[in-house]
Amino acid sequence: MKDNVYEAFLTGKIKIFATHKDIKPFVLSKNIIKKATPFLIASAMTLAACSPKNNNNNSSNSSSNSNSTDYTEIYQEVVHKYNLTSLMTKEPFSQEEINDMIIHNNPPVLVDYNFNHCPENADNFWEIVKNGIEATKMVQKSSILNYKQKKEYQIVAFRMLSQMTRVKGTKDEIDISDYNNLKTFLYFEKLLQYGDDYEKVLEKDQGLINEQTEVFGRYYKDFEILDKKVQKLSGVKEFAYALYNNNDRFMISYQDSAQANKLSKQFLEKWMKTQNITDENLWYLTTVEEDGFANAVAYWHRRGKNVELSLGVDSRGNVDGGDFSPIGMIIIHELQHVMQKKPASAEKPEDNQKSDDDVAFASSSYDYSCISELGPTLYSLALEDRLYKHIKGIDKNEILDYGTLQFGQAQIKLGEVAVWFGKMIDKYPENSVDKLIAKDEVLQQLNQWGNGHNNMLRRSKYVER
Amino acid sequence: MGCFLLNELGEVLLELKSNFRLCADTRLEIDEKSMSAELKSGECSVKIDFVHPELLLPLKQNRYLFVVERNNQFYALNTKLAKVVFVG
Numbered sequence: 289m290k291d292n293v294y295e296a297f298l299t300g301k302i303k304i305f306a307t308h309k310d311i312k313p314f315v316l317s318k319n320i321i322k323k324a325t326p327f328l329i330a331s332a333m334t335l336a337a338c339s340p341k342n343n344n345n346n347s348s349n350s351s352s353n354s355n356s357t358d359y360t361e362i363y364q365e366v367v368h369k370y371n372l373t374s375l376m377t378k379e380p381f382s383q384e385e386i387n388d389m390i391i392h393n394n395p396p397v398l399v400d401y402n403f404n405h406c407p408e409n410a411d412n413f414w415e416i417v418k419n420g421i422e423a424t425k426m427v428q429k430s431s432i433l434n435y436k437q438k439k440e441y442q443i444v445a446f447r448m449l450s451q452m453t454r455v456k457g458t459k460d461e462i463d464i465s466d467y468n469n470l471k472t473f474l475y476f477e478k479l480l481q482y483g484d485d486y487e488k489v490l491e492k493d494q495g496l497i498n499e500q501t502e503v504f505g506r507y508y509k510d511f512e513i514l515d516k517k518v519q520k521l522s523g524v525k526e527f528a529y530a531l532y533n534n535n536d537r538f539m540i541s542y543q544d545s546a547q548a549n550k551l552s553k554q555f556l557e558k559w560m561k562t563q564n565i566t567d568e569n570l571w572y573l574t575t576v577e578e579d580g581f582a583n584a585v586a587y588w589h590r591r592g593k594n595v596e597l598s599l600g601v602d603s604r605g606n607v608d609g610g611d612f613s614p615i616g617m618i619i620i621h622e623l624q625h626v627m628q629k630k631p632a633s634a635e636k637p638e639d640n641q642k643s644d645d646d647v648a649f650a651s652s653s654y655d656y657s658c659i660s661e662l663g664p665t666l667y668s669l670a671l672e673d674r675l676y677k678h679i680k681g682i683d684k685n686e687i688l689d690y691g692t693l694q695f696g697q698a699q700i701k702l703g704e705v706a707v708w709f710g711k712m713i714d715k716y717p718e719n720s721v722d723k724l725i726a727k728d729e730v731l732q733q734l735n736q737w738g739n740g741h742n743n744m745l746r747r748s749k750y751v752e753r
Numbered sequence: 754m755g756c757f758l759l760n761e762l763g764e765v766l767l768e769l770k771s772n773f774r775l776c777a778d779t780r781l782e783i784d785e786k787s788m789s790a791e792l793k794s795g796e797c798s799v800k801i802d803f804v805h806p807e808l809l810l811p812l813k814q815n816r817y818l819f820v821v822e823r824n825n826q827f828y829a830l831n832t833k834l835a836k837v838v839f840v841g
Contacts, residue, residue: 304759309802499836631780
């Protein structure tokens, strides 16, 4: 029984929805979950909630009816019906017993500091688990952990205890070779070894992004649509290439870096709130001198695994080539790239024929047509323009002279592009920057500029920086 | 043929009785207009007639869900984390 997926579901309430329209949702209340460990939730759900007959009968008052159900009986019934011999001799701990284990924990003296990842016997198992429960209580006093992290320690400990099984009919006789018991042992052993080292115990690596991460591929379809539209618009391609390769767009100087970095973090906070992103472990801090992948999304392709991304950001805002970009702006820019990445990028069957070098590699290269850079770069330009003006006390609609983009005989001021795109951001409050770029009004303007036509009405005056 | 579970953290789990193997690229393609979905994995796919509207927001926020494949009412054959993709 692979019940690990249920760990995440041990919360106060679980709601169940059928895949047929005529069945009303069914609630497994806290009272039921208290009695039902993962095994039981599985059986209760399939027997009670998935049965149209049961559900329709109970639909008017499902939770009160379900309170009277004895899920332990359901568990035993299913085990016998399907002749699940390996489960016949085991049973999960009840919720009351787990609570009691946590509250009235009386750990033996910890003597096993070997951390050899193998329970020697049942006594050794309980020594580690009970001391692990104690360690969970101790980390609540840690000064280096925040509230969320402390809560996570509690939740994980609770999940680990909930997945244990004992020999049926005994109080605490454990099969130490049982997969779930072993997982519990290993977790508490790790906790005893690393204590409040959050990254090691809960395996949260800063700056490592995989397909489970909420931002990964969030707007990849918008990028695909934009890419398709741009194929017919040569001017947009020209513009994208010219903009990305023009370093005059980094208009903020080192003199203003401290203030700019501080302000950019406020911009970032606001942007993350709009995007509904709460995870601040998505990037790690580094320096451009020491890290070849700084200020970029690096794609890690490994044989047999899904693609993973790492995102390192220079902690001072330094950019390769001696330029400066405020740290918050770099993070927004790179996270926009993460949102463009197509998910389900795992190895394909035909990759078996390819060499390791073709399948497993690291890369931070960008799309050479620069289309993937177009949205994030325009966004950075507009935001940095506003940030610069905020520092200098200049009106946001004034067009400043940062430099120009050259298309044939025509020149486009970067300051003009920045103000125009800032207005587009305000006009089309899309969370996806590629969706914003794909608007007809935006594409049309970029295409005209890229084709060497500067037909924009200039209502604002230019001022020297 | 199955059901969805939603917990207080907004995570979603799909219970499924099927005969196809869940692969690494498992994804749930949701057509928001018709409130139906298709679970795809490798070459296989299975239609899901109804996705309750209450599930759409958590699925959008999380962009992934757990999938459990069962061979009977109790025994789980396979479990996988699947990407959520909105197609309609």
